[in-house]
Amino acid sequence: xxxxxxxxxxxxxxxxxxxxxxxxxxxxxxxxxxxxxxxxxxxxxxxxxxxxxxxxxxxxxxxxxxxxxxxxxxxxxxxxxxxxxxxxxxxxxxxxxxxxxxxxxxxxxxxxxxxxxxx
Amino acid sequence: xxxxxxxxxxxxxxxxxxxxxxxxxxxxxxxxxxxxxxxxxxxxxxxxxxxxxxxxxxxxxxxxxxxxxxxxxxxxxxxxxxxxxxxxxxxxxxxxxxxxxxxxxxxxxxxxxxxxxxxxxxxxxxxxxxxxxxxxxxxxxxxxxxxxxxxxxxxxxxxxxxxxxxxxxxxxxxxxxxxxxxxxxxxxxxxxxxxxxxxxxxxxxxxxxxxxxxxxxxxxxxxx
Numbered sequence: 001x002x003x004x005x006x007x008x009x010x011x012x013x014x015x016x017x018x019x020x021x022x023x024x025x026x027x028x029x030x031x032x033x034x035x036x037x038x039x040x041x042x043x044x045x046x047x048x049x050x051x052x053x054x055x056x057x058x059x060x061x062x063x064x065x066x067x068x069x070x071x072x073x074x075x076x077x078x079x080x081x082x083x084x085x086x087x088x089x090x091x092x093x094x095x096x097x098x099x100x101x102x103x104x105x106x107x108x109x110x111x112x113x114x115x116x117x118x119x
Numbered sequence: 120x121x122x123x124x125x126x127x128x129x130x131x132x133x134x135x136x137x138x139x140x141x142x143x144x145x146x147x148x149x150x151x152x153x154x155x156x157x158x159x160x161x162x163x164x165x166x167x168x169x170x171x172x173x174x175x176x177x178x179x180x181x182x183x184x185x186x187x188x189x190x191x192x193x194x195x196x197x198x199x200x201x202x203x204x205x206x207x208x209x210x211x212x213x214x215x216x217x218x219x220x221x222x223x224x225x226x227x228x229x230x231x232x233x234x235x236x237x238x239x240x241x242x243x244x245x246x247x248x249x250x251x252x253x254x255x256x257x258x259x260x261x262x263x264x265x266x267x268x269x270x271x272x273x274x275x276x277x278x279x280x281x282x283x284x285x286x287x288x289x290x291x292x293x294x295x296x297x298x299x300x301x302x303x304x305x306x307x308x309x310x311x312x313x314x315x316x317x318x319x320x321x322x323x324x325x326x327x328x329x330x331x332x333x334x335x336x337x338x339x340x341x342x343x
Contacts, residue, residue, distance in 0.1 A: 020144070020288060040253050041302075075298035079291050080250050090288040092148060093295065 010051060011068035014097045016061065016107035017078060021089040024059040029085040034064075038077045050074055055100065063103055071096055121311065122151035123293040124318035126173065126197055126219060127245060127281035133161035135286035142169040148292035154197045154318075159187055164194065171322060173197035175221055181210045188216050196325045199243070202226070212240045218321045219243050219279055224263045232274040239324075241277035241317055242267060246299050247289065250282075264303035277320075280305075280313040 019025050031054050038047040051067040052074065066074045078091045097103035125145060130138040138155050145153045146169055155165045156173035165172055174195045178184035184200065184207060191198060200211035202223040211220045212235040220235065221243045235242060244267070248260035271278050280300055284290045291299070293314050300310040 072298045072301055075295055076302055079246075079295040079299050082250055082288065088286065088288040090144075090290060091295075092292050 012051070012065050012098075013068045013071050014055070014100055014103040015064045015066060015071065015074060015078075016094045016097070016103050017064060018061050018092050018094055019059075019084075019089050020092065021084070021087055023087050025057075025084050025087065025089060027054070027057045027059075027062075030054070030057060030062075033081055033084045034077070037081050038074075041077055041080055042073060046073070050077075061094070061108060063100065063108070068098075121315045122319060123149060123314045124152055124154065124171070124322070125150055125282050125284070125290070125314075126154040126171075126279050126318050126321070127156050127175065127199060127221060127243065128153045128284045128290070129157050129161075129175075130155045130165065132163075133157045134284070138165050138167055138170050140287055141284070141290065142167065144287045144290055145169070148290060150293065153290075156197060156199050158201060159191065162191075171196050173199065175199040175201050177201045178207060181206060184210050185214070188214060192216050193329075196322060196329070202243075209234075212238060215239065218325070221245060221281075222248070222283075223267065224260070225266075227263075227267050227270060229270060229274070232270040232276050235276045236274045239277065241279045241321065242271060244268075244278060244280050244300065244303075244305075244313070245283040246280060246291065246296060247283035249299050249302060250289070250291070261303050268303060268305060277317045278309070278313045279317050279321075280310060 038052060050070045050073060053065040055063040055065055075093055078093060081089060081091050095107040097106060128141055130141055142153055152169045152171050154171040154173035156175045159174055159176045162174050172195050174191045176187045178187055197218050199219045199221045200217050202208045202211060202220045203226060205226040208220060208223050208226050208231055211217045212231045215238040217240050219241045222245045223242055244264055249257060252260055280296050282289055282291050296314060297307055297310040
């Protein structure tokens with residue numbers, strides 16, 4: 001199949017977030033919780049328009065993709081997540097970027113993540 | 120950069136974490152300080168860096184409330200009243216010694232809004248109702264917030280946004296609080312004011328009062 005021309009692609013934002021929790025959080029469980037929180041807060045219609053997609057999550061930090069004009073809503077959805085599979089969590093957005101590259105460069109390299117695990 | 124404050128956080132023994140952990144998480148999230156406001160039946164004095172001492176007064180009746188306000192006022196910098204009951208809400212907004220009426224919910228109207236504006240009692244939008252509730256109870260909380268916000272705008276009542284956190288996992292960063300506030304129609308500028316300017320003016324006002332009070336005390340002692 002021919003790739004979609006760049007002008008026809010959805011505009012996106014990449015949200016880098018950090019999870020505060022006692023135990024390590026499983027990626028698929030976090031995705032389940034994200035979807036249930038999104039559809040509970042925004043309804044199925046609103047959740048669909050956010051165009052959510054979890055790109056990467058290492059148990060503490062992750063990158064979430066969403067529609068470019070829905071970042072405030074997605075922030076609210078992330079803020080309403082309080083438990084993942086029974087584990088208490090608090091999610092904190094580190095930053096938002098227009099590309100994966102700048103998102104990782106700006107927000108994922110801080111702190112204790114060693115450089116060579118990303119490159 | 121603006122200084123952000125969260126004026127309703129519960130620490131040990133009422134919450135799950137000691138004040139030091141709560142304040143370090145809050146600092147990482149971008150808050151200048153948080154107020155530890157345990158309910159009056161769990162209250163103990165807390166003083167530390169990045170922490171404002173506060174209390175959330177719980178009372179069954181008006182006379183008990185007045186007694187407790189008099190008792191706690193000299194001891195704390197931020198005084199909240201645990202609202203929700205119509206009589207308590209009314210007594211709280213009629214007292215200029217009260218800083219914040221916490222979660223008034225549906226028991227708030229134009230009469231109360233008018234006296235709240237006169238006495239400079241802020242009303243609280245406690246976002247834990249949006250974070251933890253799902254379904255009907257969250258819908259109710261949102262509609263109460265919408266009505267209270269409309270009244271606050273009309274009568275010029277100061278507003279504060281708080282997390283009502285009971286553990287470090289309940290705290291939310293200022294940007295997240297602003298996003299949650301937009302769900303019930305609060306604009307970004309209003310939300311920033313409710314996290315920074317309004318709490319700061321409350322803190323400042325009480326610091327001034329405390330200074331005036333201690334000055335008054337020393338001067339009367341000297342006179343005697």
